[in-house]
Amino acid sequence: MIRLYLNMLPKIFIIGCFCILAIIAKDVSIEEEEYNARNFLILLNRQTEKDSNRLSLANWAYASNLTEENLKNQLAVAAEVAKNEKEAWQRVIQYNWKTFSDPSLKRQFQKYSVLGISALPEEKFKNLNKIVSDMEAIYSKAKICPFGAKTAETEECKLGLEPELTNILATSRNPEELKHVWLEWRNAVGPKCRLLYEQYVNLTNEAARLNNFTDVSEYWLDDYEDPNFKSQIQSLWEQLKPLYLQIHAYVRTKLRGKYGEIVSEKGPIPMHLLGNMWAQSWSNVADFMLPYPDAKDENLTEELKKQNYTATKIFRTAEEFFKSINLSEMPETFWNNSVLEKPSDREIVCHASAWDFFDQKDFRIKQCTEVTGEHFITAHHEMGHIEYFLQYKDQPVKFREGANDGFHEAIGDLIALSVESTKHLRKIGLVHSEKDDPKQVLNNLFKLGLSKITFLPFGYLMDLWRWDVFSGKTKPEDYNCKWWELREKYQGVEPPVDRSEEDFDPAGKYHIIADVPYLRYFISFVIQFQFHRSLCEKAGQYEHNNLEKPLHECDIYQNQAAGNVLKQMLAMGSSKPWPEAMEVVTGQRKMDASGILEYFKPLQTWLEEENRKSNAFIGWEPSKKVCVRTRQELLDAQKDNTTTIPAQA
Structure with a gap:
């Protein structure tokens, strides 16, 4: 051997x-x-x-x-x-x-x-870009007549979404006027976009398949680098749903008290009454349903106007916040090239947006700014995008993006959580009371809840609808009814009038026709509170279970310790998978809804007690509104006094 x-x-x-x-x-x-x-x-x-x-x-x-x-x-x-x-x-x-x-x-x-839509043959690529641009133009140029106009030819028929229709929905309390604006906006946009949208779906799906994805939904979800991401999002929604149900029940009760029988006791809420074109934020109807209506309300919009704020001053104020936490000032190109007010001499896309021009020096915002509290907050949100651009500008070009797209949306909103606190507004002279009134604090928390909590199901269902459209599960002949099925299932809202498949109501929302994924906003609304909690701890302004330092009263303004941690994460861009970026700020590698739930815990406790007192119905029964294939079916149903026809599956 x-x-x-x-x-x-x-x-x-x-x-x-x-x-x-x-x-x-x-x-x-x-x-x-x-x-x-x-x-x-x-x-x-x-x-x-x-x-x-x-x-x-x-x-x-x-x-x-x-x-x-x-x-x-x-x-x-x-x-x-x-x-x-x-x-x-x-x-x-x-x-x-x-x-x-x-x-x-x-x-x-x-x-x-991953080549994206550039994988399409040249003519199809050009066609897809033309289709999206045409839909954006339809949306941006759409005008309607005012309520009560005698003829559609009148000179008055020049009401655009920004600012006219937005302001009417926010301030009018005439349900017929609100219904008119809601309906005419969708009539002006939806039918013109429907066939274009079908072509868009076919072409983007073809592009996805050329990139070895089964359809666009798989392509969009690939950026999250997790095959189980859908189930994570579903779990987050289930965690947040009980809080949403409480605020929904309370608001429905108050709306019924104001508008009577047009709001049912147990059904979905007629969405035109909620102060926003898409019922994604309900804060504009807070004025007649505040927890403590007699508590003094220091109105931010009024104060901004009283102090002669302009669009530029709003953005300078936002810039000062970022500088105070050791982030970057805006480059000169920002002030020279941005469009901060709606021009009077041309049509523009008014939807607020932040732009990176990939030369490491040119960054801009386009916003049709009005001097309002809402636009004051939006300015901070958009500048949050610019800060992200500035911090990762030296990364290789493919890493110049958020850790995931939800991170990009979260940064400005994270800052706004501090900005909206009375503690901060007092520091910058926009609130004059010497100390916080507990009743006013709860009122403010309620108003913020009408913006943040009510958005969650909308932020989720937008892409739920599109995922099924892209996969073919929802056919073109069912687009509109499936939309309303999801609006009812997740949001508990209904249209003010019956709908048919000859309408195309999803097109009334910019992100649908502009090819912008929307899940990022749902993610943002969760992780901004996760970030906020961690940065507030680092700033020494928050301690768990310490009533003297609650999360909803934290303001990280002028705190460089918090800013430096945030800066470190922003500079990473997408050079690492998003859990690693998350870990830099929070020490966690997963999205966690406990931050938002903790922030709104005082409000949830109050809502539960109020709903018990009023015996409010929690949840909603099926809508009695009709959605059918054709308007003729609609007429026949109404003629036969049919109360409900199930939405198409």
Whole structure:
């Protein structure tokens, strides 16, 4: 046995040498490929920066001046950039990037390996961009007549969404006027977008399949880097639902007291009465349902106007907050190039937005700012996006995005949680009382709940509807009725009038027709409170179960310890998976709804007691509103006095 083994040694040694040489050769090959890939990536990043800058400039030109010439230029630039992206992608996929040892290099290649809509053939790509731009133009240019106008041809028929219709819904208490505005806005947008939207779904699904996804929903969810992300979101909603049900029951009771029988005791809430075009925020109806109506209300809008705030002063005030926590001031390009007020000489997309032009120096906001408390908060939200851009601007171009898209939406709202506190408003001279009145604190918490808590089911169902549309589970002939089925199931709201499939009510919301995923906002509304709690702890302004330092009274203004932690996370961009970014601020690697629940715990306790006192029904019975395939079916149903027809499955 020993001799046999010794005789085998040379063979074993020779075979072993070959194996070692093969491994060495393989390692050398991998190292050489990584070296080449790194050099290629330097050139690719430069090209991507250049193309992203050109495309952003073209998109800005059109969004801030809706002309056919600007649209033509936007589409032409988009087509050129798509061509470059496709050529770069063809080179990217030649690399065996999954074997790379450098995690940053591997992660950048992974991001470049998903081409997006540029994977479409050139004509289809152009067509898709044209369809989305056309829907945006329909939405942005839509005008309706005022309530009671005698003819549609009158000069008065120039009411746009921003600011006219938004203001009417916020301030009018005439249910017929509110119904008119609600209905006419959807009539002006939905039917014109319906066929375009079907084409959009087909083309974006084709693009998703060319990127090896089954449909757009899978493509959108891929960015969260977790195959179980849907179930995580569902769990968060189930955790938050009891609080929503309490605020829903209380508001319905108060609306019924004001408007009578048009609000049922146990049914869904007629959404046109909730102060917002989409019933996503109910804070505009707080005035007649405050917990303590006699408590002095220091109205932020009135104070801003009294102190002669302008759009620019609002944004300068927001900038000062970020600077106070050791984040960046706005570059000069921001003040020179942003559109902070609605121009009178041209049509623009008024939906507030923040823009990164990918040259590391040009960052802008486009907002049709009104001097109101709501726009004061929106300014902080949009500037939060700009701060994120500024902190990660030195990252490789593919990492210049939020850890996930919910992070990007959360940052400005996180700051706004401090800004909205009376403690902060007192510091900057917008509240004059010397100390907080506990009744007013609860009123403020209630008003914030009418913005934050009521948004949650809407933020969730927007993409639930689209996921089923993209997957084919919801067919085009069922688009509208499925929309209302989800609005009722999750929000407990109903339309003021019966609907049919000849309407297309989802198009009345900008993000639907503008191809903007919406789950990010639901995520944001959860994690902003998770971030807020952690930063407040670092600022020494919050302690669990300490009634002297409750979470809802924290203000991190001027606290650089909190700001430095936030800054560290923002600078990461998307260079690491989002749980790692989450961990930097919170020490946690998962989204957690306990922060928002703790913030609103005093309100939930109060609501539960009030609902018990009034014997309010918790939840809602099925709506008696009709949704059918055609208007003729609708007429027949009404003629037969049919009270309800089930929405199409």
